[in-house]
Amino acid sequence: MSSVDVEMVKCACQDCVCVVQLSKAVSRDGKAYCCDECADGHKDHAGCEHAGCACHG
Numbered sequence: 001m002s003s004v005d006v007e008m009v010k011c012a013c014q015d016c017v018c019v020v021q022l023s024k025a026v027s028r029d030g031k032a033y034c035c036d037e038c039a040d041g042h043k044d045h046a047g048c049e050h051a052g053c054a055c056h057g
């Protein structure tokens with residue numbers, strides 16, 4: 001039996017291409033982000049640490 005019922009959402013950061021599990025996402029202002037950097041709007045210009053993702057504010 002394999003019941004995979006995980007809700008996936010795209011990170012709300014515009015430039016981010018990451019898709020995260022809703023249960024593991026960082027939620028900020030009602031939006032779901034893949035990581036704290038995205039949730040904070042990359043205020044330190046720190047990049048998303050995921051491979052292939054170019055977002056960094």
Ligand SMILES: [Zn+2]
Nearest residue numbers: 016018048053
């Ligand atoms: Zn990302």
Ligand SMILES: [Zn+2]
Nearest residue numbers: 011016034038
């Ligand atoms: Zn992201």
Ligand SMILES: [Zn+2]
Nearest residue numbers: 013016038055
């Ligand atoms: Zn981002």
